[in-house]
Amino acid sequence: MSSTKTRVVILGGGFGGAEAAKRLVKHGRGEVDVVLLDRHNYLTFYPLLVEAAVGGIEPRHVVVPLRSYARDGFRMGEILSVDLAGQSVRFQPAGVSDPTEIPFEHLVIGMGSVTRFPNIPGLAENAYELKSVADAIGIRDRAIALLEQANECRDPEKRKQLLTFVIVGGNFTGTELAGELQHFLLELVDGYPNLKKSDISVMVFEHGSRLLGAMSERASAWALATLRRRGVVVHLGASVVEVLPDRVRTEAGEWVPAESTFWTAGIQPSPLLRQIEGLPLTDRGYIKTQADLRVEGYDNVWAVGDAASVPMPNGKPFAATAQNAVRQGPQVAKNILSSVGGKPLENFEYRSLGAFAVVGGYKAAADLFGFNVNGLIGWFLFRGAYLSKMPTFALKLRLSMDWFLDLFLRVPTVQIGVHRSRIPMPPAAKESSDAGSAH
Numbered sequence: 001m002s003s004t005k006t007r008v009v010i011l012g013g014g015f016g017g018a019e020a021a022k023r024l025v026k027h028g029r030g031e032v033d034v035v036l037l038d039r040h041n042y043l044t045f046y047p048l049l050v051e052a053a054v055g056g057i058e059p060r061h062v063v064v065p066l067r068s069y070a071r072d073g074f075r076m077g078e079i080l081s082v083d084l085a086g087q088s089v090r091f092q093p094a095g096v097s098d099p100t101e102i103p104f105e106h107l108v109i110g111m112g113s114v115t116r117f118p119n120i121p122g123l124a125e126n127a128y129e130l131k132s133v134a135d136a137i138g139i140r141d142r143a144i145a146l147l148e149q150a151n152e153c154r155d156p157e158k159r160k161q162l163l164t165f166v167i168v169g170g171n172f173t174g175t176e177l178a179g180e181l182q183h184f185l186l187e188l189v190d191g192y193p194n195l196k197k198s199d200i201s202v203m204v205f206e207h208g209s210r211l212l213g214a215m216s217e218r219a220s221a222w223a224l225a226t227l228r229r230r231g232v233v234v235h236l237g238a239s240v241v242e243v244l245p246d247r248v249r250t251e252a253g254e255w256v257p258a259e260s261t262f263w264t265a266g267i268q269p270s271p272l273l274r275q276i277e278g279l280p281l282t283d284r285g286y287i288k289t290q291a292d293l294r295v296e297g298y299d300n301v302w303a304v305g306d307a308a309s310v311p312m313p314n315g316k317p318f319a320a321t322a323q324n325a326v327r328q329g330p331q332v333a334k335n336i337l338s339s340v341g342g343k344p345l346e347n348f349e350y351r352s353l354g355a356f357a358v359v360g361g362y363k364a365a366a367d368l369f370g371f372n373v374n375g376l377i378g379w380f381l382f383r384g385a386y387l388s389k390m391p392t393f394a395l396k397l398r399l400s401m402d403w404f405l406d407l408f409l410r411v412p413t414v415q416i417g418v419h420r421s422r423i424p425m426p427p428a429a430k431e432s433s434d435a436g437s438a439h
Helices: 015-027 046-053 067-073 133-152 156-162 172-189 217-230 271-275 322-340 376-389 393-406
Strands: 006-011 032-038 042-044 063-065 074-083 088-093 100-103 106-109 113-115 164-168 201-206 233-236 240-244 247-250 255-257 260-263 267-269 301-303 354-358 364-368 371-375
Touching: 006 015, 015 032, 015 067, 015 106, 015 322, 032 067, 032 322, 046 133, 046 172, 046 354, 063 067, 067 074, 106 322, 133 156, 133 172, 133 260, 156 164, 156 255, 164 172, 164 255, 172 201, 172 217, 172 354, 217 233, 217 354, 217 364, 217 371, 301 322, 354 376, 364 376, 371 376, 376 393
Parallel strands: 006 032, 006 106, 032 074, 106 301, 164 201, 164 260, 201 233
Antiparallel strands: 042 063, 074 088, 088 100, 113 267, 240 247, 247 255, 354 364, 364 371
């Protein structure tokens, strides 16, 4: 590394960190050396994870190589600690026995978020999340395994329990998972001689008064009506207070038999942030920043993405969304280059152009430029918007081919077989041991 260059270390290869690295590499040649650190060598395209879970998209097509953003500056491994005063990061490279110290002149913290599991009995042990490709594959494998078991099950009540899927949280992930999962299951159930469409039950529990609270009321109402018309059971103003492996208990005290509970009701910042001495955090653990994305109290430490509490002009923080993170990355890169060059910094300002929510069956709700478009047109707008965000032509082509083929080809009823042990398969129903019996 040239000693005349300013070293910028970026923690986390999410949307904010990856986009910051991309712009610094492109526009900072001769001025900065970029080091991007992450435990994985890919960026997960979270808005498409639900489709990867139910087979509409090849799972490897929703991950993007981080080296395509940072070139030779990417390093894979674990971030062990951060010394803000000493301006260094202690890092454990993958496959190396000894940690290394990486000094920096500027630090960008973009470590994202993790699923927030509140103190609900049995939740952390028995509910499933959707934060990674492994989670998506696990959901698909589990759903197919349950279809296979239900097909062999003689007891109609047990069969119904096997094929009841509870989703807690009705914002984007929960609503999309409900619509796509139900569409996926109903498409596959015809291939099982002992199952009927009426055996499938997808249920959503949303604590708020409507689905998709971040979208317009019109989009919310359309999504609710569409899901209910297809048979998804949606409970508004309700939540789950206990989760067991084979049932859940609602706030009203009702027990719902269900082998699968998916928790999509919130995120929280990375726990590592609380271990960084001198890092100013909000009560909820988000990093306090100024409007120009500098961390409060520092001139060379910056924060972007889900973990950053960036104030809007009205004083409220920007939402933790992919839209904001994608735009904070280039802005923080621009401000770092301005800081290195002695130029004035610019505040992060962004007004959302809209939002999308897919509800399965080639339909989506779309809020764009203050207008609401739902149904098939909304679905095509969703496709176009996210296709445009893919960083390379090869990824755009692969994704577009997935979507094109999905219009004409049936999703195969096959497990992928690669998933975390966090997604265990349910024990086989004992009464179905004599395989092949008719119902």
